[in-house]
Amino acid sequence: MNASLTGREGRPAVLVSAAALAPEAVAMLQQAGYAVITTSAYPSESELLDAVREHRPVALLHRQGHINGAVLDAAGPGLRVVARHGAGIDGIDVAAAKARGVTVTRAAGANSRAVAEHSWALLLAVLKDLPSIGAGMAGGLWEKTSRHTRDAEGRTIGVVGYGAIGSKVARYAEAFGMPVLAYDPYLPGDGLPGPGERVGALTDLLARSDVLSLHCPLSAETRGMIGAAEFARLPKGALLVNAARGGIVNEAALLESLDSGHIAGAGLDVFETEPLPHESALRRHPKVIATPHIAANTPRGAVGMAAGAADCIIQVLAGREPALKGAIVTLGEKTPLAIGHAA
Incomplete structure (x- = not known):
């Protein structure tokens, strides 16, 4: 089941593919003008498809589950960024994102x-x-x-x-x-x-x-x-x-x-x-x-990954470079940052 952490109120949505996100990252996104929506833990493809169709996010903050071409297509043309919560991007179809002009980032080094x-x-x-x-x-x-x-x-x-x-x-x-x-x-x-x-x-x-x-x-x-x-x-x-x-x-x-x-x-x-x-x-x-894929789950590690992913979304959509070095995996042509680079 999807849940709003910040209230929608007509604001553009960031969909988190997990049941929770560090409060510090939620606050960053909210202050930048975004609503934060979560899925359940380890969402299935079916749940992700339903969520992106309902909320039409401008960004996906990927923690769990798999972001493939079908999910990217279902999100609609407004999707600009897929931001990885962490460094590993094997749960994201990067080639599919690139083909659709969607930027992919990662929180490299944060954990x-x-x-x-x-x-x-x-x-x-x-x-x-x-x-x-x-x-x-x-x-x-x-x-x-x-x-x-x-x-x-x-x-x-x-x-x-x-x-x-x-x-x-x-x-x-x-x-x-x-x-x-x-x-x-x-x-x-x-x-x-x-x-x-x-x-x-x-x-x-x-x-x-x-x-x-x-x-x-x-x-x-x-x-x-x-x-x-x-x-x-x-x-x-x-x-x-x-x-x-x-x-x-x-x-x-x-x-x-x-x-x-x-x-x-x-x-x-x-x-x-x-x-x-x-x-x-x-x-x-x-x-x-x-251990249950818990290596990064310290207070500093968890906040670092979440805040790093949130910063990637905020900066890329504002046409700026993310703070983390090496954060951009592929720069989609639809994002303001890519448009600024082309200019």
Whole structure:
């Protein structure tokens, strides 16, 4: 069911594809003259179609669900902007938006600190077997002399994707005394803007990494990038951390590698299907720590993403550049900003 957070009163609408938006972002949009309408959580295509037909938004603020060509068409000719609440744009058909003259933006970097910290929380929890040890304590065990965990120092971490998040993960790794390898074919230049050794091929990084930490976007190129062959190339006993996108990892191959013992543990915040089905083995696997795509959900992270998306809408519709660097994914010809660029 759609809900208005600000009251319509004849104002142009911004439709949020989720049940809520940070109050700070709602206030920004309201002060700029927009009404803010929400859907339910994880809206279906049918719900999105009904919502855009009813409200005819000038902008979609995308949090959940999928924005495809059918949704863009149903919104009508007044739609100007699709603003992503966060950095990943795999839930938006960017090509369809571009073909329809609609600008797509993202809140690039707004949640990088929160996601990097969560990645490290997952890594340390897996590295030190904390859930298992905690369960033992709750069950009455005292494993002081019968249990060993793993050292972080000296263990090599392979970071795939060396952007705002991956580079922070690398800096944390350096502080822990972990050698860093980095693979990012889209990073300009030859070196790295932070600690680590740049590796030219993913296969080389895998062969040398005790920990594989994923921080790349989901695209046609990266979908299923880490599968059975890639897990086999990692050293026996390696760990996986994925706080990027679930579709990057073949989950069936991961489960097989965990069950065989080749992969010793995994910390996962993202999944191929979200919400993660109740029956998924990843929910209760003894070698997996799973969290519900919550890495960015700190007060600063959530507000940063929401405010970043709101600023993109406000600025683009006013013919100005968004405050966040790298926010514009594709500039649609129908927006005032594009018209200003053409002039």
